[in-house]
Amino acid sequence: MNTQTSLTDMIADSLELRDGIWYGEKGLYWSNLSREDNQSYIRELPQLGAKATLRKYFPQHEEVIFSPKRMGGVATLDLRPEDRILDAGCMWGALTVPLAYTGAQVVGIDQTEESLKFLAQRKAEEGLENLTLINADLKKIALRAGSFDKIVLNGVLEWIPEVENVEVNQFTTRRPGLWESLRRLRQRPPGHQSPREEQVRFLKKIAGALKDDGVLYLAIENRYDIYYFLGQKEPHCGIRFFSFLPHGLQNLVSLLLRGREFRNWTYSEGGLRSLLRDAGFTNVDVLYGFPGYHFPELVLQKEGMRFFRSAAMAQSPSRIKKAVKKIVSHTVFGIFKARALAPAFIVHARKI
Numbered sequence: 001m002n003t004q005t006s007l008t009d010m011i012a013d014s015l016e017l018r019d020g021i022w023y024g025e026k027g028l029y030w031s032n033l034s035r036e037d038n039q040s041y042i043r044e045l046p047q048l049g050a051k052a053t054l055r056k057y058f059p060q061h062e063e064v065i066f067s068p069k070r071m072g073g074v075a076t077l078d079l080r081p082e083d084r085i086l087d088a089g090c091m092w093g094a095l096t097v098p099l100a101y102t103g104a105q106v107v108g109i110d111q112t113e114e115s116l117k118f119l120a121q122r123k124a125e126e127g128l129e130n131l132t133l134i135n136a137d138l139k140k141i142a143l144r145a146g147s148f149d150k151i152v153l154n155g156v157l158e159w160i161p162e163v164e165n166v167e168v169n170q171f172t173t174r175r176p177g178l179w180e181s182l183r184r185l186r187q188r189p190p191g192h193q194s195p196r197e198e199q200v201r202f203l204k205k206i207a208g209a210l211k212d213d214g215v216l217y218l219a220i221e222n223r224y225d226i227y228y229f230l231g232q233k234e235p236h237c238g239i240r241f242f243s244f245l246p247h248g249l250q251n252l253v254s255l256l257l258r259g260r261e262f263r264n265w266t267y268s269e270g271g272l273r274s275l276l277r278d279a280g281f282t283n284v285d286v287l288y289g290f291p292g293y294h295f296p297e298l299v300l301q302k303e304g305m306r307f308f309r310s311a312a313m314a315q316s317p318s319r320i321k322k323a324v325k326k327i328v329s330h331t332v333f334g335i336f337k338a339r340a341l342a343p344a345f346i347v348h349a350r351k352i
């Protein structure tokens with residue numbers, strides 16, 4: 001962090017610095033890896049370095065962290081070296097590190113200490129002095145009003161209402177026994193705030209932390225992605241034909257099959273616009289990410305749909321699936337320009 005900017009200009013809480021990470025109020029655990037797996041790689045991280053550790057312990061995630069395609073969505077922002085950027089829910093730094101390479105002052109916040117230790121190693125190896133890492137709960141940390149030019153929420157908003165620790169594979173495949181499911185069903189629903197209310201409250205906080213002319217970059221799945229109708233699993237619970245069900249029915253199915261309430265709400269384009277409006281964003285541009293927002297190959301605006309290339313949707317190891325995807329996407333997006341069924345939204349939202 002350079003002399004012009006100090007952490008206290010952006011964060012009102014008192015944080016404690018240990019081994020390159022600032023610590024605030026703890027949140028839940030969220031990772032693709034179990035805590036045990038995380039602990040074993042962290043021990044070797046300083047000797048092996050970030051990439052060799054990744055290749056030894058979790059090579060299946062190399063693409064998710066290092067693919068240049070990850071920045072395809074964020075590249076639609078007008079990024080300037082004089083920006084202050086908050087990557088909220090930064091995890092392993094797939095976007096945080098490339099954002100720091102723009103020369104901007106970047107702050108990455110995540111609740112999972114283990115993910116930040118990996119990112120801290122990358123920061124040290126790559127000499128990214130302009131990157132600050134904070135381990136804290138985004139819902140609890142006090143962000144100073146009007147302090148960021150850009151705030152990035154990439155695959156994070158849908159996790160904000162979560163009330164359990166998440167180890168992704170286990171979270172999306174867990175099958176409670178019939179007895180446990182019935183017990184969960186009979187229990188009174190917990191007195192949590194509705195997921196939408198929590199998301200609005202959180203987005204209001206984000207709006208407050210942005211400068212008046214600041215931009216929120218929000219990337220999230222479309223609840224009505226065409227592929228959900230064709231049997232693709234909903235990624236936050238791993239259940240097919242789930243995403244487009246009414247929320248009451250989602251809860252029932254999730255309680256039965258996963259033993260928990262479903263809180264990872266995603267939206268239609270209209271639903272997302274209304275959510276953002278309720279949070280104080282009056283100027284909202286929605287872009288469409290293909291084949292999704294994780295590795296976007298195509299990011300189109302409404303008018304850009306005529307440039308749709310079905311190849312971007314056709315990724316699949318199976319040739320038959322690939323062909324089906326190509327035909328479906330060509331028809332749905334190439335011919336009918338059905339934006340309402342796009343896989344993901346990439347939103348630039350402003351207060352004015």
Ligand SMILES: C[S@@+](CC[C@H](N)C(=O)[O-])C[C@H]1O[C@@H](n2cnc3c(N)ncnc32)[C@H](O)[C@@H]1O
Nearest residue numbers: 030089090091094110111137138139154155159
């Ligand atoms: C799906 S990952 C997205 C990671 C990253 N933005 C990317 O695109 O690679 C969600 C991340 O959000 C973080 N997260 C979710 N809720 C959070 C909260 N309340 N406070 C801090 N981090 C949170 C999780 O720990 C996790 O690392």
